[in-house]
Amino acid sequence: MRITIAADHNGHALKARLTAWLTAHGHTVDDRGSHSEETVDYPPLCAEVCRQVVDGTAERGIVLGGSGLGETIACNKVRGIRAGLCHDLWSTRISRGNNDSNVLVLAAKVLSPELAEEIVETWLSTPFNGGVHARRLEQIAALEREEGRQR
Numbered sequence: 001m002r003i004t005i006a007a008d009h010n011g012h013a014l015k016a017r018l019t020a021w022l023t024a025h026g027h028t029v030d031d032r033g034s035h036s037e038e039t040v041d042y043p044p045l046c047a048e049v050c051r052q053v054v055d056g057t058a059e060r061g062i063v064l065g066g067s068g069l070g071e072t073i074a075c076n077k078v079r080g081i082r083a084g085l086c087h088d089l090w091s092t093r094i095s096r097g098n099n100d101s102n103v104l105v106l107a108a109k110v111l112s113p114e115l116a117e118e119i120v121e122t123w124l125s126t127p128f129n130g131g132v133h134a135r136r137l138e139q140i141a142a143l144e145r146e147e148g149r150q151r
Ligand SMILES: O=C(CO)[C@H](O)[C@H](O)COP(=O)(O)O
Pocket: 008, 010, 039, 042, 065, 066, 067, 068, 069, 070, 071
């Protein structure tokens, strides 16, 4: 899978580990930074990843922060993005099965590296369930279009 990935200063070390893991498992990874502990603002990194997913340059995106909360808010501002903040395997399966998430957000200050790898593996291998969830996603997309017209 073509995956684009980014992290702020809190997530860059975990990003490096996940990038190595993804590459070792046959994925093509586009690492958009950052690459150090120097403080950076996460919204532009989220925008870059999400726009790559929406325009098809990448099939999926992964974003890492300290808590991941702001990243999730930022990613979900991009039309067509369904970003889920996942701390455990159960919510990861829901994020894919029910929400068809196309961006995974991870909290580097919460997760162990081992659990982060398990979450990524689960997120990449869990299919969207469709059915009633497809109808709800269409309702979310309609809300997004409606809000876009009003601003
Ligand atoms: O997780 C995050 C946002 O949700 C960021 O990593 C966090 O807010 C950055 O804060 P600081 O500059 O204090 O490290």
